[in-house]
Amino acid sequence: MNNNEKFIAEKISDFRTLNEAGRSGGVVFFGSTYFSRMNINELANNDEMGGKIYDRSMQGLKLADSFRLLESAVYELNPSRIFVNFGEEECQAENFNADEFLDKYKWLLLSLRRKCRNSRIYIVSVVSPEKNAAAVNSGLEFLAGETGCGFINVTKEAFENMGFEKVFNALKPFVRIFPVSFAQAMQMA
Template sequence: MSGKTVKFTNMSPDITKFQNDIRAKYAIANQTAKKGQILFVGSSLMEIFPIEKFQQEQDLGLDKIIYNRGVRATTTADLLEHMDTLIFDLAPSKIFINIGSNDIGFNVPENVFLANYDTILQQIKEKLPDTVVYVMAYYPINTVDDFGEKESEHNQLYEHRSNELNAAASAKVEKLAQKNGYEFINVNAGLTDSSGNLRKELTFDGAHMLPNGYEIVLENMKRYLE
């Protein structure tokens, strides 16, 4: 796979500004952050994971701080452009990565998406050889229930998103994790209904989870956090 990154998204100026602003905030926070801690990195699915709040409010039994460096609408290409701010500046001892769902949703060609992901893992292995990396399976989604959006908004969001596409991509990402010597983890147990869709009460739009959904994910993740 080629290490060249190619962008296929046409992001709105508002989203681009938000991404730049949050990365700038992270860059400042990184200056005083403790090295060798636990890092969560990825797109909005990681950004809205209230893991830092959970750690403050719950006794997770950890001797390390969890830092969240998720950024909404981020693709694998975006992450590759900002590896220093989002990963390397923190020199974490453990990384949980969930990236690529936007590549799927934005219909980025699979060979490009997987090549980018492979390069991300290769760079981590090269620059952080002692870091433990957990490559996460994609979360289930719910395209069937009504979350109050307009039909046009629903169709736009889910034109290239489905549980079948996520499952197929997860299988390919698992192979990339194995290739690079990292563990692939699926922490989705308890998130789906009898039809395999993300449970309606756990999501506000079918694609992004509420805190109660992340509580389930956290419970599934605890054995990897220790």
């Protein structure tokens, strides 16, 4: 077993342990480096989101390896909403093939749709300065429409000062479980 396989096996075990305390119907963030560095739970604690939020992201996770984590990271939680963010690592590769990447992404979305029938699925744009990212994001936006998912482009917010907070603020309307109060709506405006 190589180091990557060992690390993924450890993450699966960690997620299963965390899921024992989890509740069905929450919101799951499933992605790679950007989501794992975002501190989603801490940002969510600053606002009343109306439900449980689970961050099942992993530093350096590639889309091809994500399929091995689906059961423990997503399916066991039976979420009402799923936010997916992959592509940073892939866009950095010299031999990156956007078509192959988008095909794998489509397969991931169809797998999620099949096992999480009552979940809303949102694709969050690839946050990367790499030249491939813009083309991939266009493909992801098309893919979202094709698979019945939402697409949230957070590229602009991600590269501004306080990027993680701005990105989370852009995601909040989609994350929130219950309708916002008037005061919360005024804060979002």
